[in-house]
Amino acid sequence: MGLRITDLTKSFGGLTAVDGFNLELGDRDLQGIIGPNGAGKTTVFNLITGVYAPDRGQIQLGEHTVSGLPSDAIARAGIARTFQNIRLFAQMTVLDNITMALHARAGYGLWEAAFRTGNFHRQEARLLAESREHLARFGLLERQREQAGSLPYGEQRRLEIARALATGPKVLLLDEPAAGMNPREVEELIQLIQQVHRDFSLAILLIEHQLPVVMELCREVQVLDFGQTIASGAPQEVVRNPLVIEAYLGEEEAPA
Amino acid sequence: MDTIIQQLFNAAQLGAVYALIALGYSMVYGIIRLINFAHGDIFMLGGFIGLLLTTRFGWMPFYLLLPLAMLLTALVGVTIERVAYRRLRNAQRMSVVITTLGVGIFLENLVRLTVGPETRQIPAGLPSAPVVWLQQHLGAFVTWDKLLIILISLALMAILWLVVNRTLIGTAMRAVADNKDAVPLMGVNLNLVIAVTFAIGSALAAAGGIFYGQAYSIDPYMGIDLGWKAFIAAVIGGIGSIEGAVLGSFLLAGVEVITVAYLSSNLKNGIAFGLLILLLLVWPWGIMGKPTLKKV
Amino acid sequence: MSTKPPPEHAAPPPELTPSRVRFWMVCALILALALPLQLSVDAGLFPDVLNPYYLHLLTIIGMNIILVASLNLLNGYLGEFALGHAGFMAVGAYTAALLATKALPSAAALPPVLGTCIILVVTLGGAMLMAAGIGYLIGLVTFKTVGDYLAIITLGFNMIIVNAIQNLDFVGGPRGFTGIPKNTNFLAVAVCALLTLGLLRNLIQSSFGRVWVSIRENAIAAELMGVSIAKAKNWAFTIAAAFAGLAGGLWAQNQQFITPRSFDYIKTTEILVMLYLGGMASLSGSILGVVAYTLLMELLRNLLSAFAPQLAEWRMLISPLILIIIMLTRQTGLLGNREWRWLRPRQGA
Numbered sequence: 001m002g003l004r005i006t007d008l009t010k011s012f013g014g015l016t017a018v019d020g021f022n023l024e025l026g027d028r029d030l031q032g033i034i035g036p037n038g039a040g041k042t043t044v045f046n047l048i049t050g051v052y053a054p055d056r057g058q059i060q061l062g063e064h065t066v067s068g069l070p071s072d073a074i075a076r077a078g079i080a081r082t083f084q085n086i087r088l089f090a091q092m093t094v095l096d097n098i099t100m101a102l103h104a105r106a107g108y109g110l111w112e113a114a115f116r117t118g119n120f121h122r123q124e125a126r127l128l129a130e131s132r133e134h135l136a137r138f139g140l141l142e143r144q145r146e147q148a149g150s151l152p153y154g155e156q157r158r159l160e161i162a163r164a165l166a167t168g169p170k171v172l173l174l175d176e177p178a179a180g181m182n183p184r185e186v187e188e189l190i191q192l193i194q195q196v197h198r199d200f201s202l203a204i205l206l207i208e209h210q211l212p213v214v215m216e217l218c219r220e221v222q223v224l225d226f227g228q229t230i231a232s233g234a235p236q237e238v239v240r241n242p243l244v245i246e247a248y249l250g251e252e253e254a255p256a
Numbered sequence: 257m258d259t260i261i262q263q264l265f266n267a268a269q270l271g272a273v274y275a276l277i278a279l280g281y282s283m284v285y286g287i288i289r290l291i292n293f294a295h296g297d298i299f300m301l302g303g304f305i306g307l308l309l310t311t312r313f314g315w316m317p318f319y320l321l322l323p324l325a326m327l328l329t330a331l332v333g334v335t336i337e338r339v340a341y342r343r344l345r346n347a348q349r350m351s352v353v354i355t356t357l358g359v360g361i362f363l364e365n366l367v368r369l370t371v372g373p374e375t376r377q378i379p380a381g382l383p384s385a386p387v388v389w390l391q392q393h394l395g396a397f398v399t400w401d402k403l404l405i406i407l408i409s410l411a412l413m414a415i416l417w418l419v420v421n422r423t424l425i426g427t428a429m430r431a432v433a434d435n436k437d438a439v440p441l442m443g444v445n446l447n448l449v450i451a452v453t454f455a456i457g458s459a460l461a462a463a464g465g466i467f468y469g470q471a472y473s474i475d476p477y478m479g480i481d482l483g484w485k486a487f488i489a490a491v492i493g494g495i496g497s498i499e500g501a502v503l504g505s506f507l508l509a510g511v512e513v514i515t516v517a518y519l520s521s522n523l524k525n526g527i528a529f530g531l532l533i534l535l536l537l538v539w540p541w542g543i544m545g546k547p548t549l550k551k552v
Numbered sequence: 553m554s555t556k557p558p559p560e561h562a563a564p565p566p567e568l569t570p571s572r573v574r575f576w577m578v579c580a581l582i583l584a585l586a587l588p589l590q591l592s593v594d595a596g597l598f599p600d601v602l603n604p605y606y607l608h609l610l611t612i613i614g615m616n617i618i619l620v621a622s623l624n625l626l627n628g629y630l631g632e633f634a635l636g637h638a639g640f641m642a643v644g645a646y647t648a649a650l651l652a653t654k655a656l657p658s659a660a661a662l663p664p665v666l667g668t669c670i671i672l673v674v675t676l677g678g679a680m681l682m683a684a685g686i687g688y689l690i691g692l693v694t695f696k697t698v699g700d701y702l703a704i705i706t707l708g709f710n711m712i713i714v715n716a717i718q719n720l721d722f723v724g725g726p727r728g729f730t731g732i733p734k735n736t737n738f739l740a741v742a743v744c745a746l747l748t749l750g751l752l753r754n755l756i757q758s759s760f761g762r763v764w765v766s767i768r769e770n771a772i773a774a775e776l777m778g779v780s781i782a783k784a785k786n787w788a789f790t791i792a793a794a795f796a797g798l799a800g801g802l803w804a805q806n807q808q809f810i811t812p813r814s815f816d817y818i819k820t821t822e823i824l825v826m827l828y829l830g831g832m833a834s835l836s837g838s839i840l841g842v843v844a845y846t847l848l849m850e851l852l853r854n855l856l857s858a859f860a861p862q863l864a865e866w867r868m869l870i871s872p873l874i875l876i877i878i879m880l881t882r883q884t885g886l887l888g889n890r891e892w893r894w895l896r897p898r899q900g901a
Contacts, residue, residue: 049776075778089769091889092762099759100766101777106759110787113758114751120758127759167777291700343880350633351883353703354828357821358875365868480817484711491704522726526715529708536701537693 002026002203003048003079003171008057008067010047017043019227021057025171025203030193032206032214032235035224036247041207042084044224045173048205049081050074061171076104080169082160084176084207090149094140094159097148098131101166131166137199138162138192154185158192165200172196174206178213190216211239223247261396263513269402269471271509272409276464277486278493278501279416280457286433286496287453288345290352294336294360295461296483302329302462303474304367307378318381322408325466326459333458334451342447360479368476378469405467412463413502416456420498425452433496481525485512488532494539574894575753579746583739590739607738611806613846614741615799618748620826621838622795627824628832629756630788631768633703636690636710637796637823642815643686643713644679644797645804646723649732651675652805658733671735672805676744679801680794686713687793691786710820717812728811735805744802748795749835753895755791756835764788765833825875831885836892841885848874 005023009016018040025031033041046052048059050071059067066074089097107123135141138158143151148159157177164172174193178186190213197204208214214221215235222232225247231238238244277299284292306325309316316324336359344352382401390398420426428444429452468474468482485508493504508528515527592598593607619637626634652675659668694705718726755761763784766774775781804810830841852867878885 051772051776070780071772071775072778072780075776081776083773087770087773089766089773091769092765096762096765100762100774103759103763104778108759110755110760113760114754116754124758163777285700289700291703340876340880347879347883349699350627351879353633354824355876355879357824358872358879361821361872362869362876365872369865369869484707484817487704488708491701495700520719522719523715526712526719529712529715532708533693533705533712536697536705 002029002062003205004060005048006058008044008047008059009055010043010052011055016227018047018054018224021224021227021229023205023222025205028197028201028203029220030197030204030206030218032208032218032221033224034208034211034214034221034238037209039224039247040227041224042175043227045081045175045207048074048173049079075167078168078170079173080164080167080171081173082157082164082175082177084179086153086156086160088148088156088160088163090147092148093145094148094151095128095131095135095144097159097163098134098166099127101163102127102130104167134162134166154181154188157181157189161192161196165196165202170202172200172202172204174204176207176209178208178210186210186213189213193217211235215239259517261390261394262398263517265396265398265402265406267510267513268406268506269467269509270513271506272406273464273468273471273482274486274489274505274509275413275502276409276460276467277483278490278505279413279498280461281487282490282493282495282498282501283429283453283457285490287429288432288450289349290341290356291487292341292457293353293356293483294363295356295457296479296481296486297360297363298329298333298336298458298479299461299465299468299483299486300474300476300479301332301363301367301465302326302458303378303465303469303478304371304476305329305462306466306469307371307376307474310379310381314379321381322463322466326462329462329465330455330459333454333461337451337454342450360483364476364479371476373476375473375475376469377473378466380470381466382470401470405471409463409467412460416460417498419456425449429453485528488528492532492535575750578894579750582742582746586739586742590737594737609846609850611736611738611741613842614738614745615802615806616823616826616842616846617745617839618795618799618802619823620830620842621748621752621835622792622799623823623827624832624835624838625752625756625764625788625792625795627827628834629761629768630764630785632785632788633699634706634789634792635703635817635820635824636706636708636713637792638815638817638819639706639710639713640683640687640793640796641800641803641819642717642810642812643793644683644800645810645815646717646729646800647682647797648675648679648801649729649804649810650723651678652733652735653731659735668735672740675735675805676798676801679797681797683797683800684790684794687796688786688790690793691789694789696782707817707820710815710817714812714816717815724811726812728809729804730809732804732808732810734808736802737806741802741806744798748798749839749895752791752795753835760784760787768833825871828875828885829878831888831890833889834885834887834891835895836890837885837887840887844886845871 003023003025005021008018008021010018021044033044035041043052047054050066050069050073054067057067058065061077061079064077066077066079069077089100092100106127108117108120112120132141132144135144140155140159140162143155148156151159161174161177177193178189181189193204193206194217206214206217218235220233221235221238222229223238223241223244224230230243230247231241277296280295280298281292284290284295302325305328306321309321309325313321340355340359341352344355380401382404384399384401387398387400387403390396420429428449431442431444432446432449465474468478486505489504489508490501491504492507493500493502508531511531512524512528515524589602589607593602593604619641623634623637626632652671656671656674659671661667662670690706690709694702697705717723723729763774763779766777767779767781767784771781826841826845827838828841829845830839831837849867849871852870853864856866857864
């Protein structure tokens with residue numbers, strides 16, 4: 001199992017947003033992609049999750065080729081993600097955000113739902129119990145009845161990660177999870193990701209703008225600039241790479 | 257041969273009226289992404305304002321009456337935008353669309369209750385003699401009013417094109433269509449731009465209403481049917497695009513005239529909507545529309 | 553996983569009557585009132601108090617509740633903007649009318665109550681199936697369109713359906729379909745409305761409903777959680793169309809005369825007004841919207857004609873004004889996103 005990407009390429013108009021991207025993400029790996037704004041990081045995620053169809057290249061999840069499949073099929077194959085700008089189901093309750101994610105394992109059909117058969121009640125009770133257990137693992141159980149959109153920012157991030165994990169993915173993609181967080185929240189987030197990585201049997205691919213997060217979490221990182229990988233390797237080495245320093249110095253935010 | 261040319265003129269006349277309405281839909285949609293369901297009823301209202309003016313001020317020549325009716329209708333359009341739509345500019349889009357539906361029904365019922373539900377014709381303001389030249393050279397029977405309606409409509413569209421592409425306010429309109437949020441930062445008065453758009457759209461619709469009332473007839477509910485046809489035309493052409501609205505209008509009118517001439521007038525609406533659905537399936541953004549990229 | 557402060561909100565007290573039970577209680581109550589009401593009006597009892605016209609109004613309310621609640625599934629829960637509901641209603645009405653006049657024996661030839669029940673089940677079932685089939689097809693065709701374009705296409709189908717019926721001679725074409733037997737009454741409509749509300753509530757408070765609402769809330773996120781949006785939308789369209797067909801079937805067999813024009817854009821708009829008055833994503837809102845709108849129109853009619861008979865027509869001007877005022881002042885409608893207790897989901901199983 002794991003994710004293997006070869007020669008992934010996508011252009012919009014004349015601009016090549018992602019150019020020959022390769023990735024080898026093992027079973028329980030935790031890797032990062034860093035790079036300045038507009039480097040094509042989120043586009044990589046959008047290509048992996050089928051939001052955009054790649055112009056060239058292949059994405060394999062274990063034995064299966066997922067590139068070219070529609071988003072929902074890719075998600076069902078076992079790739080879940082979070083979004084840079086949080087995309088919760090804001091008006092649904094915290095609990096329903098999780099229960100909804102279990103839809104593929106609902107275990108009842110339309111007629112059973114419409115007429116509330118015994119099986120419906122059994123399965124629904126199971127879904128509810130599973131969701132609550134899941135929420136409890138993320139410390140969100142006491143928020144279950146609140147609207148997801150009314151949670152504080154840090155908890156929305158946590159709920160989004162919890163929701164992605166509820167689908168039972170083999171690969172989790174996190175798109176700038178630390179964006180907009182204060183240092184204390186970032187610290188909590190790092191612990192959360194480490195815990196998720198330990199407790200759930202999956203691989204994690206992380207996009208991050210803030211280098212400390214990646215330095216602490218990832219064994220290996222790739223640096224993207226203008227759609228191309230300009231460096232890869234252990235984070236401590238990569239940040240010393242002159243190309244990387246140059247790419248980051250083009251921005252107001254220098255590497256830490 | 258002669259009937260084909262006559263049909264061509266019929267289609268051109270109907271297409272011109274559609275275009276005058278479709279432009280209002282398209283411009284408003286282009287600028288604030290709103291389907292203004294009341295626009296068809298503005299067209300109807302324009303026709304009735306024209307009727308009122310001709311019956312009350314019969315001495316007024318057509319070249320005075322038309323701009324006056326356009327002006328009055330433009331005032332109504334701007335007022336509606338000011339009173340109802342502006343407050344909803346940042347609201348959920350569905351609420352605004354529903355509001356326009358409500359405004360449309362309000363206008364329909366207002367005219368029905370004040371003027372009456374009867375079908376009326378606007379007394380001729382344009383000469384209705386046949387165009388001799390066309391009769392002699394092409395053997396086609398085309399009246400002057402038909403020709404003038406087509407020509408004046410085309411002239412109005414040309415003026416619109418110049419306003420949008422060659423004036424300051426037109427540049428501002430295109431800027432708003434491009435990015436509504438950035439425009440106030442550049443010192444453009446967003447409210448003014450939107451008001452002008454509504455004014456122009458309503459004025460053109462009024463011209464369409466008066467032409468339609470001369471060529472055919474008007475009634476309080478005509479805005480539903482014709483408004484929708486014009487809207488289809490705008491969508492077919494690619495809503496938001498001026499050229500597209502005109503192109504779509506003449507295309508739709510052509511299809512309709514052919515349907516009536518060679519199939520059955522009963523099938524007119526069905527075929528118009530069938531064409532719409534077919535085209536949207538092939539070109540989801542219309543012929544001249546631009547596809548939008550999904551943002552994640 | 554992390555240590556959290558103690559819960560800020562204590563769990564709500566356990567409910568004395570679960571909503572499931574409360575729903576059946578409400579049903580029983582309504583039917584317990586409807587049955588004697590229907591029987592007394594039929595028997596002509598208390599003619600001074602029980603005006604058959606009131607029963608007629610209640611019947612209209614019941615049919616409109618079915619229409620509005622099922623449209624709420626699309627426009628409220630799924631968050632789409634469907635504008636063709638009257639088209640599905642037309643399909644149901646004409647199907648039921650055809651079945652009742654051409655395919656089935658008249659109720660007089662069958663045993664009294666049972667015969668009418670059989671006729672109703674067959675005609676309404678046929679109406680629902682036919683409308684669902686058309687809804688399914690339209691859903692298939694429109695699976696890629698969203699937002700404004702979906703609105704246009706659904707309205708386009710509404711007009712095509714009406715236009716097609718106008719061109720079908722064997723159902724009377726533009727002149728309409730006459731001579732439909734009156735197989736429904738208030739009681740039958742009340743049963744159908746309660747059935748609709750119950751089934752819709754069950755679906756909305758299931759995995760299907762959660763998926764629909766998630767599409768409304770964030771379609772991209774829902775898709776990336778493995779939801780096939782096309783499939784989920786198509787289910788919603790089919791179900792909503794089926795119930796609109798049910799309302800149409802009842803309508804035809806209540807009015808006994810239908811014309812294509814009674815199912816055009818104006819009818820769709822009327823359904824929309826009641827829907828938005830009541831509020832989106834709320835079945836309680838749908839009920840309240842229909843009742844409030846119908847009563848308001850009646851009240852206005854009586855009030856205005858008290859001044860002068862010809863003024864009664866002016867209420868047609870007031871209903872769009874109400875719609876505009878709701879949108880300007882209270883966009884969620886009377887009960888947007890809220891439910892009465894008997895329609896609410898179970899709080900914690």
